Amino acid sequence: MQAVEDRTGAGSAARRNSLKASASAFSPPSPFQRGFDVAFRGLSLALAGSVIALLLGIVYQVMAHAAPAIRDLGTHFLVETKWNPNKQVFGVLPEIVGTLYTSCLALLGGGLLGVTTALVTSQGFLSRRWELVLKNVIELLAAIPSVVYGLWGIFVLIPILRPVAKVLHEQFAFIPLFETPFAGPAILPAALVLAVMILPTITAISREALAAVPKRLPAAAYGLGATRWEVIFRVVIPTASGGLFGALVLGLGRALGETMALAMLVGNANVYGWSLLSPGSTIAALLANHFPEAGPVEIRALMYAALVLLMMTLIVNLLGAAIMARATRGLKGLV
Amino acid sequence: MSERAIVRPRLRQPELDAGLRASHDGLRYSLKHRRTLLDAICTGVAFSLAGLALVPLLSLLAMLIVRGGPLLNLELLTGLPPAAGMPGGGIGNAIVGTLIVVGIAALFSVPFGLLAAIYLAELGNGSRFESVVRFAAKTLTGLPSILAGVFAYAVVVVTMGRFSALAGGIATGTLMVPIVTLTAEEALRMVPSRMRAAAYGMGSTRAQVALFVVLPAARPAILTGVTLALARAMGETAPLLFTALFSNYWFQGHIDQPIASLAVLIYNYASSPFDDLVGLAWAASLVLVSLVLVTNLVAQWLTRRPIEH
Numbered sequence: 325m326q327a328v329e330d331r332t333g334a335g336s337a338a339r340r341n342s343l344k345a346s347a348s349a350f351s352p353p354s355p356f357q358r359g360f361d362v363a364f365r366g367l368s369l370a371l372a373g374s375v376i377a378l379l380l381g382i383v384y385q386v387m388a389h390a391a392p393a394i395r396d397l398g399t400h401f402l403v404e405t406k407w408n409p410n411k412q413v414f415g416v417l418p419e420i421v422g423t424l425y426t427s428c429l430a431l432l433g434g435g436l437l438g439v440t441t442a443l444v445t446s447q448g449f450l451s452r453r454w455e456l457v458l459k460n461v462i463e464l465l466a467a468i469p470s471v472v473y474g475l476w477g478i479f480v481l482i483p484i485l486r487p488v489a490k491v492l493h494e495q496f497a498f499i500p501l502f503e504t505p506f507a508g509p510a511i512l513p514a515a516l517v518l519a520v521m522i523l524p525t526i527t528a529i530s531r532e533a534l535a536a537v538p539k540r541l542p543a544a545a546y547g548l549g550a551t552r553w554e555v556i557f558r559v560v561i562p563t564a565s566g567g568l569f570g571a572l573v574l575g576l577g578r579a580l581g582e583t584m585a586l587a588m589l590v591g592n593a594n595v596y597g598w599s600l601l602s603p604g605s606t607i608a609a610l611l612a613n614h615f616p617e618a619g620p621v622e623i624r625a626l627m628y629a630a631l632v633l634l635m636m637t638l639i640v641n642l643l644g645a646a647i648m649a650r651a652t653r654g655l656k657g658l659v
Numbered sequence: 660m661s662e663r664a665i666v667r668p669r670l671r672q673p674e675l676d677a678g679l680r681a682s683h684d685g686l687r688y689s690l691k692h693r694r695t696l697l698d699a700i701c702t703g704v705a706f707s708l709a710g711l712a713l714v715p716l717l718s719l720l721a722m723l724i725v726r727g728g729p730l731l732n733l734e735l736l737t738g739l740p741p742a743a744g745m746p747g748g749g750i751g752n753a754i755v756g757t758l759i760v761v762g763i764a765a766l767f768s769v770p771f772g773l774l775a776a777i778y779l780a781e782l783g784n785g786s787r788f789e790s791v792v793r794f795a796a797k798t799l800t801g802l803p804s805i806l807a808g809v810f811a812y813a814v815v816v817v818t819m820g821r822f823s824a825l826a827g828g829i830a831t832g833t834l835m836v837p838i839v840t841l842t843a844e845e846a847l848r849m850v851p852s853r854m855r856a857a858a859y860g861m862g863s864t865r866a867q868v869a870l871f872v873v874l875p876a877a878r879p880a881i882l883t884g885v886t887l888a889l890a891r892a893m894g895e896t897a898p899l900l901f902t903a904l905f906s907n908y909w910f911q912g913h914i915d916q917p918i919a920s921l922a923v924l925i926y927n928y929a930s931s932p933f934d935d936l937v938g939l940a941w942a943a944s945l946v947l948v949s950l951v952l953v954t955n956l957v958a959q960w961l962t963r964r965p966i967e968h
Contacts (some may be wrong), residue, residue, distance in 0.1 A: 353864050364866035365782055371771055372778035373787075375840060376795040380832065382806060385813040440708040449702065458709070465716050467955050469894025471925045472944045476719045478779070478929055479726075479937075551698035555785045574801070583897035584922075588929060608805050612777020615812070615901040630809045634802075641801035 335623060350497035386634055387496045390627035401628055407594050407610070407616070414625035418596040422604040423636070425596075426515045426586065433519035434579075435572050438526030445527075446534045447556055459531070473586030477517045482508055482589070485516075489601050500598035509591035510521035512600040526575040529648075533567025534560060536655050566651025573644035581637045583608035607633040676905075685803050718924040720948075727945030730938055736946075740907050740924070746935050750943045752909045756919035757947070759910055760903055763828025764835055769885055772839025776881075779840070781869045782846035793844075794832070799837035807833040808898035816902060824910070824918035827903025831895055834890040842884025846877040879961050886958035890951045896922035 353361065393401070397414060405413020441462055445455045489506035496502045504511075537560055545555045561568065591603020592613055607629050616624055689695045709831065738749025783789030811830035816822055850873045858872045874881075904917035905927060921943050928940035 352862065353867075357864055357867070361864035361866040364870070367781055368774045368778035368869075371774040372783070372792045374771065374798070375775050375792050375836065377797050378836060379795045381814075382799075382802070382810045382833075385810050386806070389813050389817075426911070437712040439709055440705050441712050444705050444709045447740075449706075461713060461716065464952075467890060467951050468716075468719065469896065469922060469947060469951065471896040471922050471929075472719070472723075474949060475925055475929045475940055475944055476715075476722060480718060480722055517715075520712075523712055551694050551699045553701040554694070556701075569809070577801055581805065583803065583805040584926060609801060611805050611809065612897060612900055615808075616904065627809065627813070630806060634806055637801065637803055637806075639796070641798065645797065 345376055370578050381633065383540050386627055386631050390624065390631045393624035394627040394631075397628065398624065402632070403626070405594065405596075405616075407625075409614075409622040414622070414628075416607060416629050418594050419607045419610050419629065420632065421596040422590065423580055423606040423608070423633075424510070425604070426511060426518055426590065426606060429511070429515035429600075430501055430518035430522055431572060431576050433516065434522040434526055434575060436517070438523045438571070438575065439530050439568060441527045442530035443524070443532055443556060443560075446531050447552070447560065448498065449552075452545060461526050462524050464522060466528075470521060470582060470584040471588070472586040473517050473521060473565075477513050477585060477589040478509075481513050481516060485513055490627070493601055499599050504597075504599040504602040506601040507591055507593075507603045509589050510601050513588050514590040514604075514606075515600070517589055518579050518582055521582060521585060522575040522579050525578050526571050529571035529574055530564075530568055533564045533571060533651065536567060536652065537563045538655070554652045563655070564651075566647060566654055570644050570648035570651055573640060573647055577637055577640040577644055581608055581633065581641060583612050587612040607636075663703055680859070682825065687770055711940065723941065723945045726938070726941035727943075730942040735939075735942055738907065739968055740919075740939065741935065748939065749919065750924060750939060750946065752906065753919040753921045753924040753943060754946065755910050756903070756906070757893055757921045757950075758900065759914075759918060760824060760827045760831055760920055761889060763825060763914065764830075764832035764892050765885075765889060766832075768832035768835035768888070769839055772836050772880070772888075775836075775840045776843035776847060777869050777874070779844045781873060793841075796837040796840045799833075800841065803897075804834055804895050804898075805897035807831070808900060808902050811898065811902045819915060821915070822902060822904035822917045824903055824914040824916065827899045827918065827920070828914070830898035830902045831892045834895060834898065835892050838888040839885055842887065843877075843881045844878030847926050849880060850876045850878060857964060881962045883958045886961060890954035890958065893954065894922060894947060894951050896920075898924055899923050900926070921950075 393414070401415055402420065403417050404413065405417050406413045406415055408414075418528055442460070444450070445458050445462075450458065486506060486508070489502075489510075489512065492502045493505050496577075541559050541563055542555045545559045550558070586606050587609040590605060592605050592611055593603035594605060595602065596604060610629055611626055611633070614622060618626055669848075690699055734747065735749040735751075736754065737751045738747070739752055740750065741748030779789055779793060783792075807830045810833060811826045815826035815829055819826070852878060854872055855868055858868045865874070868949050899922060903920060903923070905923045906917045908917045908919075910918055925940045925943050925947065928936040928943070931937055931940070
């Protein structure tokens with residue numbers, strides 16, 4: 325009471341002055357402050373809108389520059405197998421097949437390793453500390469630039485694969501996968517490096533999916549006497565299956581667009597087939613190889629190829645995002 | 660205790676022992692049981708696969724040190740690339756070039772992403788527009804990096820009529836914008852809402868709250884996001900191939916000219932028939948990976964500092 329009286333009562337002049345001063349700090353914003361506020365909010369809004377504009381701009385620019393090629397080449401571009409700027413014959417069938425083939429192979433390897441690593445680092449096999457260490461080491465894989473993977477592939481992986489591939493071709497040439505001799509740069513080393521590159525993506529998203537499984541589901545299964553892997557295979561994986569599937573699809577999206585490692589390792593030959601040992605090509609590698617020295621007509625065809633790549637990755641990524649969203653919503657009922 | 664008391668009068672000692680042993684065996688972890696054995700095998704397979712996943716990383720890092728390490732010296736870091744087939748030379752212009760390209764990229768992508776993030780976290784009020792922006796940013800992060808190069812080629816290279824450092828910076832910055840936006844938004848959202856409430860209660864405008872209260876509080880986490888984006892941008896090669904191109908000379912202060920970068924140098928020299936150039940590619944890889952890892956470590960160190968309240 326005493327203090328309140330002191331503050332509101334007829335105190336000294338100095339106290340009254342300080343009251344005035346503090347009152348001014350609580351006064352409404354000055355015209356300048358209000359103007360600044362409006363300008364700042366307008367600028368933020370404009371730049372937020374620019375994020376959308378950036379996405380649409382990329383799609384628009386690629387489409388606009390590809391338009392003449394789309395008019396000239398039409399859908400024949402998608403089934404033509406030759407790429408010859410001199411005769412003005414352009415087609416990306418080998419590249420589309422190569423992109424899908426290498427990506428799916430990479431998904432097979434990267435998916436298996438990625439989901440396994442996510443399980444090992446999340447299902448209580450290791451102490452918290454070691455789980456974190458292993459997780460960080462796997463994340464290091466994502467930090468290494470893809471051009472360095474390409475260099476490693478050329479000088480380490482391909483020499484290692486050479487004797488193995490020789491035996492595979494000599495003994496198992498009747499299997500379409502090994503029907504051609506090993507070319508050095510080929511589908512197999514490209515897919516292996518790609519698998520390593522998408523592994524951290526798949527591990528990270530799978531870990532999230534596994535972490536979203538409510539703890540009491542595995543706890544109940546353990547209580548019934550299930551072993552750890554019975555719990556993982558029959559409870560954890562089925563519950564997280566939506567999220568794990570989404571992780572694989574997003575990993576595929578990453579693989580489709582990967583450029584440098586493939587441009588250095590796939591051999592860039594305009595052929596396609598089942599053989600893992602033969603060279604091939606991908607759309608991204610085609611762009612990387614031809615863009616720097618292309619003439620105007622070839623540029624248009626390359627823009628068309630870029631559009632095909634853009635559409636492929638957009639569809640796969642949107643599909644992955646939709647699957648992830650559905651998976652999270654599906655788990656909400658269980659929590 | 661009490662169970663024993665009940666059981667003991669009914670059974671003789673040998674029978675009791677046998678029964679106890681049997682039930683104990685059933686609970687003990689023993690590989691003689693089919694289910695436990697299967698479990699142990701699965702664990703073994705899983706750990707082998709996880710170990711297999713680490714082999715490429717270890718091999719890669721070892722090779723970088725073995726092939727690139729001996730070449731590290733002052734001439735390498737400060738010299739120009741040699742003529743084909745000549746020994747010696749360095750990658751100094753490529754190191755400078757990488758930093759300049761990433762600098763140009765950061766110059767426009769960081770303010771761009773930051774203000775977009777402030778809109779998303781502070782001003783959007785959960786509107787439909789806000790979710791469209793977030794969706795666009797997420798879609799952009801999934802886009803192949805080479806398409807950023809195609810975009811910059813179409814917008815900058817075609818307009819200017821030549822390859823340039825500016826085009827490379829814009830291509831790289833295009834990749835950084837969504838990363839900065841999404842990480843900064845998350846950082847801003849972590850700031851406790853009572854800090855905003857206190858500032859609004861004192862009559863602050865929304866701009867004042869965002870700029871002078873929320874932004875400083877979220878600064879460490881935002882810096883982490885920016886640093887991670889920078890680390891990723893440094894290693895990007897595909898967007899530079901046909902935007903910044905390459906140059907054998909020092910940066911002359913003209914951002915409308917082609918410029919060297921570590922990433923493109925590695926790509927060009929990796930397929931070179933000359934051992935000296937391949938050696939330079941390994942040394943450049945070691946320098947590039949070190950730069951990226953150090954930047955990543957800085958990012959982690961920034962996260963470790965607590966949010967200032």
